[in-house]
Amino acid sequence: MSESLSAPSDALAWVTSRGMGSLAEKMGIEFVEFSRERAVARMPVAGNTQPVGLLHGGAYVVLGESLGSMHANLHAGPDRLAVGIDINATHTRSATEGWVTGVCTPLHLGRSLTVHEIVVTDDQGRRCSTVRITNMVRDLPAS
Template sequence: MMDNFTPGRFTEELIAAGVPQEYHGWLERYGVGALVVKMGIKFLELGPERSVATMPVEGNTQVAGILHGGAHVVLAETLGSFAASLHAGSGRHAVGIEVGATHHRSVAAGLVTGTCTAIHLGGTLATHEVVMTDEAGRRLSTARITNMIRDNRGH
């Protein structure tokens, strides 16, 4: 019987999502999350200062046939939360406390790229800006996410 705590259970998921091998130990018990898998998010770069991922428009559209605004926020929050968690380090974790986005342009096809850049990496808060662009490099949306950094509780 497999559960979310079986070591190596998510190895294939991590590889498919493009998570660099150096972070597999950190995520092998939890994976990247069901929503990341459903949205088709693929990591290109992962670090506390800068993280980059792509997401297909297809499968993530709203009724008018354009990328759903919430999909922009999912990509932004995924990148910001992963980056903040890497900043938090061992024995600590990141908890999202605020996210906001401004949508500048719509997109109906192709691949969206989210580029997450640290604004502030402190001892208790981490704030990142995430810019989503289309395949032509045009800015689609800008988001900001703040995570609180907390110590893990002992069991």
């Protein structure tokens, strides 16, 4: 990330104080690590399943978008805003219990676009989903 862009020295405290939004909170998403290099959060399977007991595919996407968008906003700095413009997910395994953990790594951090990959694994460390999100970075609207 460009050093010219302002970022809090304690990024985990920044993201915790900012909050994740009501959807992520309802889903039980918890940040574990948040730094300029990567972001990690976890989410319970219970309460986020399809009728057959598998973690809902959309839940993987919510976890991925929460991580990628928050990390993009850290990169954007205090006078800019990152907004999602594209997201996709490939589900390769189904979690049925415990927690899943998303590890978000930036692939591209530019002035106007960011791209992040989020690898979601189950409690045994097996990859369940791979999410990629692209965010557009914009100036905050004038007040």
